[in-house]
Structure formats: structure tokens, C-alpha cells
Amino acid sequence: MGVYQQVIDAIKQGDRFLVASHAHPDGDGIGSTIALAKGLESLGKKVKMYNADPVPYNLKFLPYSGEVVSELGPDEKFDVTFMVDCSQRDRIGGDAAEIDRERLGKLILIDHHKLNSSECDIVCIDVDAAATGEVIFRLFKAMGLEVTKEIANLIFCTFVVDSGSFRYSNTSASLLKDASELVEAGASPWAISMAMDESNSPCAIDLLRMVLGTFEMRDKTAWVVLTQQMFSDSCASEDVAEEFINYPRSILGVEVAMLFRQLKPEEPASSKSAKGGSKEKWKASFRSKNAVDVQKIASAFNGGGHAHAAGCTLEGDLASVKERVFNEVRKCLSA
């Protein structure tokens, strides 16, 4: 029995469903969550959508995004829990990560990343899919479930996010054919792109201008820096920073692009008057274009990610952080 059929059988047998994705959700996580939930509801199931974090500002246009909750009642119990785009329970975060395993019911993973997921009862990973949304689309087709206009838009959004608008190397013939079918079912590429890309605030323009002022290159590497001071000077919110790494990446000849982002100062665990205070913390993000495996760079600092996109956190002042990172980058560039 194929794994899609196992999922279909579990859906048939269940009545109360939880659908959850990873904390700090992106368009694939949230779009997949809502699409799956609405598909289940169309079969008459009771469904709760959960995320530890709020839906980001540029995804609030998605239908039903207001129904995604961040809290679970102390007595809630489910027949089936779907983890979508999230292979580990502790990545879900919040209430759902801490809930008793037994209250989650059958645990089903729907994903397109090949990851360890031993705690799940059914593992539906389709590594040929460009997005978890594409796995859900395949599931719906296998079920013969009607793809409404709203579901088509939700799934199309997952394609746009995870393939970089059909630009990245995961843009397969199958993804484009599925996208074509979604448009036939009523998805609107322009409305989705406009909602996602054209909902900037003037503050974000201001922040981008400051960030571009920090642009530097060395060897086949280029980077920009984002400080907490820039956030307060520009009135921009933290969630606009995601795309800034694309600017150093856009430079001809750059193999590794980096973004150094200063994290918010955390209150020290002990008294604030403790000498020295807390150290600066920086999130370093890496993107590579071709041969360099940036996961190796990130893992040298206990970070993680993929070959072409990874990240880690470092402590110290910016100059020393940059230098330590650059030493690792150099090793990978010369490898």
C-alpha cells in the first residue's frame, strides 16, 4: 500500500484533526497548513490549525489565516495530528510541542525534505516535490478531493515561496504542470505575488537603504549587515529582513552570500547590574550559488540548513564574528 493511501485511510478513520507546522512559519508551512485543514473540513472533519507563532504580515492575505491559533486547550485531544513541512515535534514549538504524545493521536508527517522523523506513525515525504504544498496537492489528487479556488491559491502560494517564483533549481516540469492545474482551478498568480511582494512599508525601504550601505565583498564572498540600531532608526519590523541576503547574492562572481543580523539583546538571566552585561549575538545566514556547501560553514558554529542555504548564531562583536565566519568560508571556497 502506497504511503498516500495510508494517509487517506487515516483521514477516513479520524474525526478530530490537528494540523501544525514549524514555528516562525513561512509560506510553505502556513499555506500547507491551511490547504490541508480546509481539504479535511470539506470532508466534514473537525480541524484545528496551530502555529506557535503568528502568521507573518505578508501572508495574512491568505484565506482563513486568521483561524490559525497559537494556543491549545488543556483537554484537547485529536485522532490525527498532521505535522506539515516540519519533521520534528520540537520544531513545532509552543503548546503543541509540549502536549502529551497520546493526545495527538496518529502522528503523520507531510514533507518534501528528507529528514529524520522516527517519532511519526506515517511518514509521507516526497522529495521530488518542490514544496510541502505540492505533496498536499498530490494527496488531494490521489483522494479525488475537489480543489476549490481558495485551496488552489493556498497551494500556489507554497509553490511561489519554495521555488522563489519558479526560479530555483527545484522548479521541475511537474511543479509547473501542477501550477498550471492550480491556475485552471482558480489560483491567481498576480494576486498572490502582489499580496506577498507589494505589501512593503516605507520603513522597509529605509531599512534596505541602510543595509545596502554596509555592502562589502572579499574574494568570492559578499555580505550585508543588519543591526538593531537600524531597526529602531527605520521603524521597520524584524520580518522584512528575510530577503536582504539576495542583494549580495545577486553580484556576478559571488559564490557565498552572507547576512549578519544582530539579534535582540536578551535580558541577562541574572541581575542586570552584573558586570559586563550580555554579549552581542549575531545570526549569520549563508547562501551559495553553485559548488559551495554552506551547511558545512553553519555547522562549524553549531548551525544547520541545506547545501545552498544555511545559518548559525555567534556571540561577540561584529568584527570578530565576521572574521571567524570568513575563516570557515575560506576553507569551503578552497575545498
Added chain:
Amino acid sequence: MGVYQQVIDAIKQGDRFLVASHAHPDGDGIGSTIALAKGLESLGKKVKMYNADPVPYNLKFLPYSGEVVSELGPDEKFDVTFMVDCSQRDRIGGDAAEIDRERLGKLILIDHHKLNSSECDIVCIDVDAAATGEVIFRLFKAMGLEVTKEIANLIFCTFVVDSGSFRYSNTSASLLKDASELVEAGASPWAISMAMDESNSPCAIDLLRMVLGTFEMRDKTAWVVLTQQMFSDSCASEDVAEEFINYPRSILGVEVAMLFRQLKPEEPASSKSAKGGSKEKWKASFRSKNAVDVQKIASAFNGGGHAHAAGCTLEGDLASVKERVFNEVRKCLSA
């Protein structure tokens, strides 16, 4: 007989072909030119590719782009001339616009814009197509012509350019299905996008930073300014400026986005010592998101374009140019 069949018959009967597109070519013009020419060559035809202007820096990665010439011999004669993505001979510019009509042979227009084209012998306009490249793909399929990997990449590039990476409202189910077939035939979305978007120079980053410093908003309008001084301060070339209008357009609530770009000072026709010298000239570009027809704004200043993208040229200092344009914008916003 369908118009595609008329084109196929003309191709069968001809031996020497000219393929030309509009001056200042974009990815649809150049990609369509080369794709059509290489398709004709695969049938054993002699083909010359022509453009009045050089291939832009971010399209030089296209196969055979180096074979596009900007000059025609004084005695060259063709059986068939294709105008692709260019409905009027005078928009071709240069040698090809001035050549005797009789030397061009049968004149065939291939386009996806509904435009006047009375001088052509065959008019193959497919307004359902998102790009002229899609019309050419349909022609090749009607002919049963093999779509090689190179032709697939050339046509895929036209899709990317004219649909804004499958984001604009012309992204139809048919375009995505055609794109899927092109990937099956060997097109590489990632290689094309990387070549087009990831070949910036550091100078362009510098120029963008300066341009963002001019960002302003008024009512439902936002704009940026690009001066000749910025070009010399940043070492960036003129052709990087195309995309800057996307920044004001990206702002939530903005209906009309504008870019004011100072044109190069032209030598005055009379003596340079003539009092006052030449006036400043500005190119104003307009983009609208929804209801506003920016062609109306542009045509008030003898410019042109489409409902969502238009432009015009004005003389005078920046403050007066902005004010005159803004008065027209206000009329359209309140219409």
C-alpha cells in the same frame, strides 16, 4: 487557413530570412529573435538575426546572442522578414528600418500585443500568449519542429521576462503548461534566473542605495529619482535602472509608482556657447497596480505604453517636472 499555417507555408517557400525585433531589446525580443532564427536554421534556412542595439548585459548569456548583428549589407535581400515583438518597421530602427521595403521580402509579424500592423503581409498575433516567445512555441508545435534544449531555454527566458517570473496577471494555465513542456525539453529555470538576476555589479548596489534615498510618497503615489550624477558617483551602467520602479511599487497602498530618470545631456544643436544651454530632460516611468490607467498620464506628455506600464519624456528642472506629472496623476486617481 489558420494564420499559423500561413506562416508555415511562407517558411517552407523561403530560403533567406531576416529576423528582427524592436530597438533597445528586452528578453522577449531577443529570446524570440534567436529562438525563431535557430528553428529556421534547423530546417536548413539561411537566417540573419538583427537588432539596432546591442544585446543587454544580462541577456548575453543566451545561446547565440553574439550572432545578432546591428548592420545589414547594402545589397542584402531576403525572401521573408520576421518582425518579432515589434509591430512597426520604424520601431526596429537602424539599418533594417531604412532598408527598401522590397528587399525585406514577405513581411511577417509575430507578436502577442494587439497593435496596428497594416504594412505586414502576414499578421500572426496571439493575444492570449503572455510573450511573443509563447507564440513562437505554438508555431513550432504546429510545425512539428523539434524544440532543442537551447531553443527551450531561449523561449523559457521570454516567459520569465514578460510574466515577471510567472507573477504578472498574464500568467495563464497555458503559459505554465508550456513552461512545463519547455523544462521537459531541457530548459533550466535556475540557470536562466541566475544569469538574469544574479549578474549584478557592486556598482548597481551602490546606485540602488542612492536611488532609495530619494524615495517619497504622496497620496496613493510613490516615486524614486535617478540622476546622471548618481550614475557617475556609482560607476553603474544605464541599463541597470529598469527595475528600480519596483521599489515604490512594492509599497502597500500605492496605486501609481513612478521613476524619474534624468536623461544624458545632449549636445545642443547650435553652438554650445548659446545662452542658457540645453534644458534638463527627464524620463518619467509609471506603473499601476489596479484601476489606474497610466497610459493616460503618459499620453498627456506625448508618451505611450499600456494601462499598467507607461512612460514619457519631459523638459525642465526636477521640481517642475514632478509637479506637472503629479497633477496628471491626481486626475487619474480621482477619475
